[in-house]
Amino acid sequence: MSLFNYLSLRQWLTLPYIALVFSVALLIGGLSYRTGSQTVDTVANHLLLETVARIGQAIDRHVVGSGAVLEAAFPNGMAAPDSIVGELDTLRTRFWIATSLHLDPNNYVYYGNLRGEFFGLWRFNGQDAELRIKRQAEKPRQIYRFSGINGALSAPDNEEKMFEPRARPWYKAGESNNSHTWTSIYIDFRNAELVATRARRVLDGQGDFQGVVATDLSLKRLNEFVRRLSVSINAVAFIIEPDGKLIASSRSPNIALQPDGTSARINAADSDSALQRAAYAEVQQHLATAPRIDSPINRRFDGPNNEAVELAFDRVRDDAGLDWIIAVAVPRSDFMQGVTANIQRAALIGLLAAVAAVMLGLGVLEWVGRDLRRLTRAAEEVGEGRLEVALDVQRNDEIGVLANTFREMQHRLRTDALTGLDNRDVMLRQIRRRIQCGRRAGDAKSFAVLFVDLNNFKLINDHFGHDAGDRTLLEISQRLRDATRSDDRVARYAGDEFVLMINNIPSREIAEQVRRQVEVALSQPLQTVDLSLLPAGMPTGGAVGMAFYPEDGDTAEQLIKHGDRDMYERKGRRLEKASA
Numbered sequence: 001m002s003l004f005n006y007l008s009l010r011q012w013l014t015l016p017y018i019a020l021v022f023s024v025a026l027l028i029g030g031l032s033y034r035t036g037s038q039t040v041d042t043v044a045n046h047l048l049l050e051t052v053a054r055i056g057q058a059i060d061r062h063v064v065g066s067g068a069v070l071e072a073a074f075p076n077g078m079a080a081p082d083s084i085v086g087e088l089d090t091l092r093t094r095f096w097i098a099t100s101l102h103l104d105p106n107n108y109v110y111y112g113n114l115r116g117e118f119f120g121l122w123r124f125n126g127q128d129a130e131l132r133i134k135r136q137a138e139k140p141r142q143i144y145r146f147s148g149i150n151g152a153l154s155a156p157d158n159e160e161k162m163f164e165p166r167a168r169p170w171y172k173a174g175e176s177n178n179s180h181t182w183t184s185i186y187i188d189f190r191n192a193e194l195v196a197t198r199a200r201r202v203l204d205g206q207g208d209f210q211g212v213v214a215t216d217l218s219l220k221r222l223n224e225f226v227r228r229l230s231v232s233i234n235a236v237a238f239i240i241e242p243d244g245k246l247i248a249s250s251r252s253p254n255i256a257l258q259p260d261g262t263s264a265r266i267n268a269a270d271s272d273s274a275l276q277r278a279a280y281a282e283v284q285q286h287l288a289t290a291p292r293i294d295s296p297i298n299r300r301f302d303g304p305n306n307e308a309v310e311l312a313f314d315r316v317r318d319d320a321g322l323d324w325i326i327a328v329a330v331p332r333s334d335f336m337q338g339v340t341a342n343i344q345r346a347a348l349i350g351l352l353a354a355v356a357a358v359m360l361g362l363g364v365l366e367w368v369g370r371d372l373r374r375l376t377r378a379a380e381e382v383g384e385g386r387l388e389v390a391l392d393v394q395r396n397d398e399i400g401v402l403a404n405t406f407r408e409m410q411h412r413l414r415t416d417a418l419t420g421l422d423n424r425d426v427m428l429r430q431i432r433r434r435i436q437c438g439r440r441a442g443d444a445k446s447f448a449v450l451f452v453d454l455n456n457f458k459l460i461n462d463h464f465g466h467d468a469g470d471r472t473l474l475e476i477s478q479r480l481r482d483a484t485r486s487d488d489r490v491a492r493y494a495g496d497e498f499v500l501m502i503n504n505i506p507s508r509e510i511a512e513q514v515r516r517q518v519e520v521a522l523s524q525p526l527q528t529v530d531l532s533l534l535p536a537g538m539p540t541g542g543a544v545g546m547a548f549y550p551e552d553g554d555t556a557e558q559l560i561k562h563g564d565r566d567m568y569e570r571k572g573r574r575l576e577k578a579s580a
Contacts, residue, residue, distance in 0.1 A: 052313065181198070
């Protein structure tokens, strides 16, 4: 119990806080070290699943627009013409709009029909494009350049190689399917990039097959997206078809140049990345037992050099026959690498944060304590009778509320509740302090004390009521304020009595002038109460007595008593004069 009494409030607020902060810092460091390895698994799972989801979103962005492109080129239910020759302008407009929907990657839309005719529109950018038109089956395609949807066509260039649309894989795929279908992924001979084609059959007015509309989907940007993924230093992410052929990979190319100069697709099983080969084998093993994948799969397996590998994979399908597999594999050592160093850094940061928190807490405590000390000193001053001590605490919190309450208490202790003037105690203290200051300075500067008593105030109360009396007191209070200077003091002494302290009056003559000014101010008719109903000849206004320091007294009580006596003498002389 003696310890409780021995410690100060500051120490009670400081020492437990410091102990708590450092204990929490040590506890956090210990728990971080203990749980670091456990969180690796959780972080790895979430990271891999998130990466698989990101790749799935990228695939969706690439393929989702292709169906809308075909519908814009040939809306479902629109009958195909027997020949494209008479519909070139209409086809050009619709195909321009179709390629505008998803310019990247669906910048090429084309159509072939039973006659062997062909119409295709290739967009280079927002303005420049070319038309590829085959008007007769036995003649080559013609290429026209133009700008803008209605731009003039250039002179045609004839292709040297005969193009037969009805023999193309996209035509055969569309012809044999009743709905949208994806062709097998192939290598574009012009740029050696992988391309997938979405096709749909088009019917004539009688519902018979008339042709196929298709759009190409370049997989270059999808491959670039996968390559840019940053999972970890040794991670691998890839997209494959069910047979293992690579569509995109972050670690290896998806096309290989053959000895004869041609290009061929690479299978994940033949990848030059050992981790990719191992991850593909694990995916194949899972698909062999459970080919259906309704949600992303997350598992761990022993990879190259018997190193634990975290693997996540998913299967992407659509109603047009798309069937791709996404896989992401990361060696577990990538996640564990630097765990100890991170924990050490976290412990150091926690220690620094604890020190900073302690310093901040001490600063806040000093800030709060400083204002509490001001409140304490102000309360002591008020307890000793010095009611006008200034309290410099400006806050918006609970201490600010306490300070405002204290200032309101000071104000209530100093002022008269009705008039807002100084009250009797404050006036007495002010006079005493004025006398004491003069004595300490060795220069007793003169001042005057005026004692004011209102004439027939009781009659006003009795005749008009107390509310009229209150209004009279308020009006007289304002007149007394207006008749004095800012450094003079005005107080309501008791009932209808007021006391004024007029500072720095060099002589009794000047004090007498001030007294007469106050009398004149009191003699003016009241504005808030109509006194015309009082008996005729009844005096109003007030009598003003005066005491001059130091001639008439050297204490507050003596000066007040002298002013009171002088006031009654003046009132008596006035009554005698009135009766005479």
